[in-house]
Amino acid sequence: MKSTREGTERLEEFKRENPLFSLCGLNCGLCTMRVSSHCPGCGQGNRPCRAARCAMERGIESCFECPEYPCEIYDRADEYDSFITHLNQRADMQKAAEIGIAAYTAEQVEKVELLERLLAEYNSGREKTLFSIAVNLLSVDEVRSAIQEADRETAGLPLKEKAKHMTKRLRKTADQHGIELKLRKKSK
Template identity: 55%
Template sequence: MKGFSRKNLLFSLCGLNCGLCTMRLGGHCGGCGNGNQSCKIARCSLEHGGMEYCCECPQYPCEKYEKIGEYDSFITARRQKADMEKLRDIGAERYNAEQGEKVQLLEYLLSSCNDGRRKTLFCLAVNLLELSDVQSVVDQLMASDLPTVKERAVYAASLFQKAADEKGFSLKLNRKK
């Protein structure tokens, strides 16, 4: 969108964790302000002085957030509001540091445990779980000493599913039917 740019390419204006997105990791998206798609939230930001995050707006959460989190597209939208609140509570610098750690863990998972069928699962799990949960899974994987990528992939998937079950959520995208 013309005139719209972002400093933080890990966390979007609207609360998506771009650093953990399959589209961005695959080189198909440059993030907010670096693509050619129009976005009603980016347009709104420009109209309100170019805020870095929607949660900085005195009108947040507005009507644009009424249905956010009900359905996912290529990345989970379930945590948008919660992540915005977390960013507001702990500050952008601390939030971004945590996201940076999650990105590193995701990179490890994709380079060491992805059998070609787990990218979306790993992105969802790292996005939805707390950093400590993701770190625990990676620690268990590293300690397992499994010899093949396929074995590590199956084990990682089972560990993430167990963690998600304990938290009470699914590691599948909520698609609109």
């Protein structure tokens, strides 16, 4: 049997190829903690969670590769959010399994670029979480379209007005899908 220290050292060495998509289905590249450089992403030297420990023991890169997926780890995973929305966690895992991790990662790279653009050009200091959730839950085309329209409609406006306009546009698009652009807190 391994000592606790040996097990901890082994977990701290846990590394993954894809820092944008966590093994449990969260889009780490769109997380406010990663955007703020507070977290490198799943399996990038941070403290592994229960899913990471399981994946490491099984030698898999993503939970959807496991024959037991979805397991009890996912029983209540989408009921509330952490620093990033968990709302599409299972759907994103399914999409990655269907189109392949390379195609899914390419989409995530584009979403990260869109988020970076929103933060650079439309963030007055209060929109980071909202933009992260919007890019995570809306399609690439919807976010790209919102940016293109806002670019035309807000040219020359002060940043605060541009941020207000973008927030309104993203909320309107989300409302059309019945999506609320806010993190769901765990009830105590």
